[in-house]
Amino acid sequence: MIEKEKGLGYRSLSKKYKLNISTIKNWCRDYQSFGIESIRRSMxxxxxxxxxxxxxxxxxxxxxxxxxxxxxxxxxxxxxxxxxxxxxxxxxxxxxxxxxLGRPKKDGENDMSKRPQKPRQLTKSEWEELQELRERNEYL
Missing domain, CATH: 1.10.10 (Arc Repressor Mutant, subunit A)
Incomplete structure (x- = not known):
C-alpha cells in the first residue's frame, strides 16, 4: 500500500510481486475502505x-x-x-x-471422532517398546 501511495501503478506492483493485477486492486480498495486490518489474512x-x-x-x-x-x-x-x-x-x-455452513452430511455419516477405529497390528519393535513402557509405568 505504501508503494501504491508513492505513485507506483497497479501493473508495476503486479509484476514486482508476481500477483494478479486484480488482487492488487482489491487490496488497495479494501485498504482505502477499511484500513490495514482488511488486508491481513484472517485465521x-x-x-x-x-x-x-x-x-x-x-x-x-x-x-x-x-x-x-x-x-x-x-x-x-x-x-x-x-x-x-x-x-x-x-x-x-x-x-x-x-x-x-458447509457441505451437508450424507445419511449415516458421523463425526470422524465417533467412527470406530480398527486396531492395527503392531510391529515387533513397537510391541517390544510397548512392553518396555508398561514395565516402566509399573515401576513408577
Missing part, C-alpha cells in the same frame, strides 16, 4: 448472525445501494457475501439464511 471465517444478514439485505433494498456500498456501510470485506445472502434469501427465504 478463521467470519460468522454473521441471521438477524444481521436480514438487516443488511433490508438496508440495501430500502436505500437502493449496490453490494459494494452496502458492504462498506456494514464493514463486510467481501461483497460477494452479501450477494450470496441475497440469492439464498430469494430462493429459500429467511430459513435459508440460518442454515449451517
Amino acid at each position: 478463521r471465517k467470519t460468522e454473521y448472525s441471521d438477524k444481521l444478514k436480514l438487516s443488511v439485505l433490508r438496508f440495501r433494498q430500502e436505500h437502493g445501494l449496490f453490494y459494494r456500498e452496502t458492504a462498506k456501510h456494514f464493514q463486510i470485506k467481501n461483497l460477494a457475501t452479501i450477494a450470496n445472502w441475497n440469492r439464498i434469501y430469494c430462493e429459500e427465504g429467511i430459513a435459508g439464511l440460518s442454515r449451517a
Whole structure:
C-alpha cells in the first residue's frame, strides 16, 4: 500500500510481486475502505448472525445501494457475501439464511471422532517398546 501511495501503478506492483493485477486492486480498495486490518489474512471465517444478514439485505433494498456500498456501510470485506445472502434469501427465504455452513452430511455419516477405529497390528519393535513402557509405568 505504501508503494501504491508513492505513485507506483497497479501493473508495476503486479509484476514486482508476481500477483494478479486484480488482487492488487482489491487490496488497495479494501485498504482505502477499511484500513490495514482488511488486508491481513484472517485465521478463521467470519460468522454473521441471521438477524444481521436480514438487516443488511433490508438496508440495501430500502436505500437502493449496490453490494459494494452496502458492504462498506456494514464493514463486510467481501461483497460477494452479501450477494450470496441475497440469492439464498430469494430462493429459500429467511430459513435459508440460518442454515449451517458447509457441505451437508450424507445419511449415516458421523463425526470422524465417533467412527470406530480398527486396531492395527503392531510391529515387533513397537510391541517390544510397548512392553518396555508398561514395565516402566509399573515401576513408577
